[in-house]
Amino acid sequence: MHITEEHNPRLPYLRDKTSKLTTSPGVYIMKDKSGKIIYIGKAKNLHNRVNSYFRKGQDHLPKVWKMVSNVNDYEFIVTDSEFEALVLECSLIKMHTPKYNILLKDDKGYSYIRVTDEPYPRIQAVLQKSDDSAEYIGPYTSSFTVKQAVEEANRVFRLPTCTKIFPRDIKKQRPCLNYHIKRCMGVCTGEFSEEEYRSIVSQAVDYIKNGSSSSVERLTEEMERAAENLEFELAARLRDRITAIQKAAESQKVIDETIPDCDIIAISQSADIACASVIMYRGGRLTDKADYFLGDRSEPAAMMEEFVLSFYAMKDDAPKTIILEEDPTDILMLEQYLREKYDHAVHVSVPKRGHLLRLSTMAKNNANAFISVRVGRTGREVAGLDELARALGMEKPPRFIECYDISNLASTDMVAGMVVFENGRPCRKNYRKFSIKTVFEQNDYACMTEVIERRFAEYKKGTDDGFAQLPDLILLDGGNGHVNTIRPVLERLGISVPLYGLVKDDRHRTRAIATGSGEISLLKSRAAFALVTQIQDEVHRVAISYQRSKRRKTAFSLELTSVRGVGEKKAQKLMREFKTKEALKKASAEELRAVAGISADTAAELKKIIDEMS
Structure with missing residues (x-):
């Protein structure tokens, strides 16, 4: 602007x-x-x-x-x-505290992990301590991390999360689905004594407090002791619990002793606004998460640097490792500032692969999910637009994307489809279909040129609401040839909109984006790849369905011209007036005569032909 x-x-x-x-x-x-x-x-x-x-x-x-x-x-x-x-x-x-600088407020409350005081205790996430006899672990400054830890412990140790009350409801009903899919141990079956259940809850609490390695060591000792005492069923259960913990440790990100003390920061931007997510690990555990709206979107590197400085201005300390999802303006100067502020070395990095990249991706997903609530879109849609903008080098995610495809059968019934995606979703009211008027032999480049010229001629007229919006991005179903053909057309029309092509593989699947001089692969940008594939599939569907519809009408029109006295123009009049075969069949001979301007005898013959059509 x-x-x-x-x-x-x-x-x-x-x-x-x-x-x-x-x-x-x-x-x-x-x-x-x-x-x-x-x-x-x-x-x-x-x-x-x-x-x-x-x-x-x-x-x-x-x-x-x-x-x-x-x-x-x-x-x-x-x-x-x-x-x-x-x-x-x-x-x-x-x-x-200037208005247009990024200003953050640290005004969050606290959350706790609650272990209820009852014969069969439950582990729950709560927002505040109550004056009761339950055990409370915390406080934590993030409800997110508390929920994550509780869900992980309940899943690994297969603790019940239903509304049943034990021991009152033991053997009263059949076990629920969670039991059958091995997400619950099945206390309601009566297979577990109160003492054994409490022991399992104690193991789960130890897992939350001390991490997976400590839990595995203790459970291994108990398993070996049970085996020595010939308690083979108990030993087998402990073995399964150890396996579950180890399996969870391979994929989960809440408890992981291999992760150094660090903060992971990512920023997500929609077409209008931006937000940041910070995920904090201390002692191999995800201890906190914070989300901040940053107001209007800005240049990514400058926004990342400004956010980091504002975030640590509120903090009395910083970890020795800070992981960023986006390069700041000057990473070395940022490290120097943090080192002098906190009197210890601070390493700032932007990982491109490996375990730390997985963490920055998690922070990015959280930022996408947080911003999606504000803009009324899913996190996947926000991520798709953001990744697409980055891949194409656009300053901001495109709000309106137009995509075009040509469909024909040899040199007959040549048509084009135009689809519009608004904020990552199909905007069907703005879809348009084109019958090619100036090209008479199969030539996709010439057809695409006609369509683009007609579309932007309508934009300049301003008479069609669907054409009134100038897109932020134009995609063509085609490769570098299409891009190099249409780019000069846009320049001649005075339309300054980024233009790219969509390239398919031998199986007609989206493979890459054509720039005019090469290709951009989206294989590492999964959300962008999914979005582009959806757009390409949709425009192909619209174009080919219109081509088939037109072909059916052409074939029908040819059948009408088989009647002596009914030429192509009169057949087209009839098709425009009645639109469908069913409407034509319902029309009387007199109505056909009036519309086509033919004699009564010709109308009678035409009516007979129409009634015989399948």
Whole structure:
């Protein structure tokens, strides 16, 4: 978005002031009409950075555009280095809390793990302690981690989570589905004594408190002791419990002693807003999770750096390892700042593979799920758009995607389909179908050119609501040839929209995205791959169903012209008027005569032919 003097009359003054600004590093302080500070930033080169806000024709993301439109004046402080500017920036932001900087509030409550005091205790996640005789483990600052730990313990030790009360309901009803799928030990069957059940609950609590390795060691000792005492059934149960813990440890991320103390941070952005998720591991355990809305979306690297600085400004300490899902603007300077703030080494990394990548993916999924609630989309849809934007190098996830496909049978009944996806979902009211009018021999490139020209001619007219919205991304069902054919067409029409092709493999499945000069693989971007495949399958369905429909109408029209006195134009009149074969069959000879403008004898003959049609 461009900023003009209509939006901010102070732009000439601000540009003149910035033209004389030093090229030294420092901090700039933006103020509104009342003199209130609305944004603070750092710069390696003050002149270049501040000038980027006010120069003519500069594109801005929505958040920056709003800030610049409210700037009345600015101050600056020169520093000896960019690092000094970073330290000063953090200090000033904390002091003034400007409106357009990322500001975070740490106002969460606490959660607990509750072990009920009853003959057959249950392990539950609760938001507060009650004045009862139950055992409480905690507090934890994240309800998410508490729920995760409780679900994991109940699953591994197959503890009941139903509403039955024991021992009252033992042998009263048949076991539920959880018992049959081995998610519950089946206390209701009467196979477990109160003493044995309490022992299992004690093992589950130990698992929650101390982790899987400690639990396996203790259970192994108990299993060996039971075997020595010839208690083979008990030993077998303990063996199965050890196996369940080990299996859970291979895949679960709540308790894992191999994970160092670290924070994992990921940011998710929709077309309009952004949020961040932080997952915290301490002592090999997932101890906390925090989610923050960051307001309007921004440039990813700058947003990541600003969020990290704001997040740790609230913290008295930081782990020695911080894992980011997105590269910040300057990772080395970030490490230096955190090291000096906390007086110990802090390693910041962006993993590309392995175990740590799995953790950053988990943080990203949490951020996607968190933002999906706000935008009314699923986490998978948010992830698909975000991954697609990154793969294509787009500044933001596309809100409106248009996709086109050509369908024909040799050189007859040539048609095209256009589908629209809004925020990752089909927007069927904006689908359109095209009958090719200017191409008479099979030529997909020429057909696609006609369709694109007609579509954007309608956009410029502004008469069709479905064509009134300019898409954020155009996809063509075709390879580099299609892209290289249509890109000059868009340039000639003055349409500046990213354009790519969709490439299929030998089995007609989506394989890659064509850029015009090469291909972009989406095999490592699963959510984007699923979204693109859905779009390509949908546009193919629309195009081919329209082509088949038109072919049926053509065949029907040819049958009508078999009657002497009924030519192609009269057959088309009849098809336009009655639209379907069923409607034609219901029409009387007099109605056929009136529509086609034929004699009574011809109408009678035509009626006879229509009635005989299958």
